[in-house]
Amino acid sequence: MALRETAPPEVGGYGIEDRLGSGGMAWAISPAPPRSGRRLAIKVVHGQYADDDGFRARFTREVAATRQANGAFTAPVADADAPRP
Template identity: 50%
Template structure:
């Protein structure tokens, strides 16, 4: 996790932001804390997507609705979201784990077959 940068929000909705987990084409993801003290992942959409694409907000709303319908051992449940906020956001449970890129660059080798095993619970065709 990286430290928050000067332009980063310090909170989103009722969630306090603690650090940056990553960023991608849709937005930035932060480690946050809920009012009850629970660790959460907070995704905040890039401003240019909201401003430059009128249909984006409705697409994001559909993404939130679809994500709320998915559950299982291999997904982080949606905790909260606000697709109508000036910068739309989505909060999921935070699931700690190593970043594969960090581990690969560290020189630590993956155990044989670690990336080729079929995950338990995944359907086979």
């Protein structure tokens, strides 16, 4: 999927390369290789949820649960949260 004209050039210090898809709560983008040298998928929360304390609490729990999962077919969490996710 092509980047939208309104897409930022970077998110949380990670440069943006392409858009992977979009969903009800967020859209995912693939950045250029970050500091680790590994390409990442970034979940960017829609603005209507970014300032919702309840959503941010649920997202924090989602990140914690995801960090507990591991395996050959599970992507690790490289980074989480931002002043405005």
